[in-house]
Amino acid sequence: MLSVTTFLPLVGGLLILVLPKERKGLIRAVAVLAAGAALVASILAWMRFDAATADWAHMQLVERCSWIPTFGIHYALGVDGLSLPLVLLTTLLSLVSIIASFGIENRIKEYFFWFLLLETGMLGVFVSLDMFLFYVFWEITLVPMYFLIGIWGGPKKEYAAVKFFLYTLAGSVFMLLGILALYFSSEPRTFDMVELARQSTTFVGPRFLWVFLALFVGFAVKVPAFPFHTWLPLAHVEAPTAVSVILAGVLLKMGTYGLLRVSYSILPEATRWFMPFLLIIAFINIVYGAFCAMSQKDMKRMVAYSSVNHMGYCLLGMASITGTNPAAGLSGAVLQMVTHGIITGSLFLLVGVIYDQAHTRNIDEFGGLGARLPIFAGIMTVQAMASLGLPGLAGFVSEFLCYLGGFGLRTQLLWVGFSVIGIVVTAAFFLKLIKDVFLGPFNPRWEGHLKEMSVRELWTTVPLVSLTILIGVYPAFLLQMMGPTLEQLIRHVVGG
Numbered sequence: 001m002l003s004v005t006t007f008l009p010l011v012g013g014l015l016i017l018v019l020p021k022e023r024k025g026l027i028r029a030v031a032v033l034a035a036g037a038a039l040v041a042s043i044l045a046w047m048r049f050d051a052a053t054a055d056w057a058h059m060q061l062v063e064r065c066s067w068i069p070t071f072g073i074h075y076a077l078g079v080d081g082l083s084l085p086l087v088l089l090t091t092l093l094s095l096v097s098i099i100a101s102f103g104i105e106n107r108i109k110e111y112f113f114w115f116l117l118l119e120t121g122m123l124g125v126f127v128s129l130d131m132f133l134f135y136v137f138w139e140i141t142l143v144p145m146y147f148l149i150g151i152w153g154g155p156k157k158e159y160a161a162v163k164f165f166l167y168t169l170a171g172s173v174f175m176l177l178g179i180l181a182l183y184f185s186s187e188p189r190t191f192d193m194v195e196l197a198r199q200s201t202t203f204v205g206p207r208f209l210w211v212f213l214a215l216f217v218g219f220a221v222k223v224p225a226f227p228f229h230t231w232l233p234l235a236h237v238e239a240p241t242a243v244s245v246i247l248a249g250v251l252l253k254m255g256t257y258g259l260l261r262v263s264y265s266i267l268p269e270a271t272r273w274f275m276p277f278l279l280i281i282a283f284i285n286i287v288y289g290a291f292c293a294m295s296q297k298d299m300k301r302m303v304a305y306s307s308v309n310h311m312g313y314c315l316l317g318m319a320s321i322t323g324t325n326p327a328a329g330l331s332g333a334v335l336q337m338v339t340h341g342i343i344t345g346s347l348f349l350l351v352g353v354i355y356d357q358a359h360t361r362n363i364d365e366f367g368g369l370g371a372r373l374p375i376f377a378g379i380m381t382v383q384a385m386a387s388l389g390l391p392g393l394a395g396f397v398s399e400f401l402c403y404l405g406g407f408g409l410r411t412q413l414l415w416v417g418f419s420v421i422g423i424v425v426t427a428a429f430f431l432k433l434i435k436d437v438f439l440g441p442f443n444p445r446w447e448g449h450l451k452e453m454s455v456r457e458l459w460t461t462v463p464l465v466s467l468t469i470l471i472g473v474y475p476a477f478l479l480q481m482m483g484p485t486l487e488q489l490i491r492h493v494v495g496g
Helices: 002-017 024-048 084-103 108-127 131-140 142-152 157-185 193-198 206-222 231-238 241-266 268-294 299-322 326-358 374-387 394-406 410-438 455-473 476-494
Strands: 060-068 073-079
Touching: 002 024, 002 060, 002 073, 002 084, 002 108, 024 060, 024 084, 024 108, 060 131, 073 108, 073 131, 084 108, 084 241, 084 326, 084 455, 084 476, 108 131, 108 142, 108 241, 131 142, 131 157, 131 193, 131 241, 142 157, 142 241, 157 206, 157 231, 193 241, 206 241, 206 268, 231 241, 231 299, 241 268, 241 299, 241 326, 241 476, 268 299, 268 410, 268 476, 299 326, 299 394, 299 410, 299 476, 326 374, 326 394, 326 455, 326 476, 374 394, 374 410, 374 455, 394 410, 394 455
Parallel strands: none
Antiparallel strands: 060 073
16 A cells, blocks of 8 residues: 555656657646545555554554565565654645646646656655665655756756755765664664664664764754755745645655654664754744744745744654653644644745736735735635644644643753744734735735636645644544554653
8 A cells, every 4th residue: 555655656757758748738637646546545544544553663554575685675664653644744735736736838747757756755755664765765855856946946946956955965965874874783784664763772872872963964954954954945935836835845844754763763862862952953943933034025935934933843842752741742743744734835835826926926015915815815814824823723733732842841941931932923924924915005016917816726725724724623633643653652762
């Protein structure tokens, strides 16, 4: 089931390559069918998943066969309560993004091929149980994203693509060094992630702090955690709308997922040592990201910096594992991965809706759109409120749990307390965005030039808005899926 889910997009991409480039409608249909089939397969995997018995030591839906036996490398896939929510998020956002890409007219075959290859790479990262396979899928995601930004992006697309590639490749080199160090430290030598986690009691001492730091740099670039975040705003601004959705919705989650799956599971002693530093990084991400977003006039750049802010909440929840309420913090962190993907993904889609018509994202050039475009204004207001953490919407639940866990860090409450500033600033810049764009007098410059959202645009955003409300009202269906896995991870890292 997991192999089918992972490789269906790639099969669709290869089929697109043999189609005539003039058959644009057929190419789009094949892309939608491939991404839709992957979504259906992931839902079927969810239906077969038993959350009560899932943890990293007892993966489910496991598929395993020898790949390179000389070095003990296996093709091994499996899911637990940490990875399955991210698999579902990936297949959903990929389908939404492909539908949102129907406006692409330039080199359409290459575009959809790279997009579907990117989906296979992302899914492979979340289901891999072998470090070698994990690294292969991790690297696969770099190439499609480089071309998607570099060919179909904005005016500075080449610079943004090169900066994204170099940052993430440099991080990957550090991660590779960490993986090799774990391989040569294991006995018997193995790349098996579950077996490495079982041997975690032998990975102690100062040299494994360096291994942890090497892995952390690789994952922190992807998060992006301060000070490795500078590639993100430019990549978001220059990327096409659908690529921004995937970049914020899924690719950033690979960093936080890698920290939990690899660093926490295999190096628990180093994890405990590093948590005070992770809390400080989380504080900087939350406050610095919020103030940077506050200063932006470009709507897309504002949403991009809000991602730095929101990934800080993830790091805060993850840092709470050594506190007195780690279950809340870790649940909040993983839930934040999902809710941020849904909320921020939809915000990028909505910014794309207005940019496609106005060809500008400057907040100061709008005003009064609420009366002229009520559906667009209503959807964007709901998602902005969700992003700033309004109760009843998805963002509130995950941020609340992150802070609930954070305030369990009794000896480091100063950083947690100061990070609340980020909530206030986030509310301020989103409310300012709503005021400047939707309220006040209508700018006569746009008279007759702006129209309400199309049916296709509603198809891409309404499902995400519905999920935002559903998770805000009833988050239990996700928390129950991830709960047993996270409880077992907490016991593994801190004991008890």
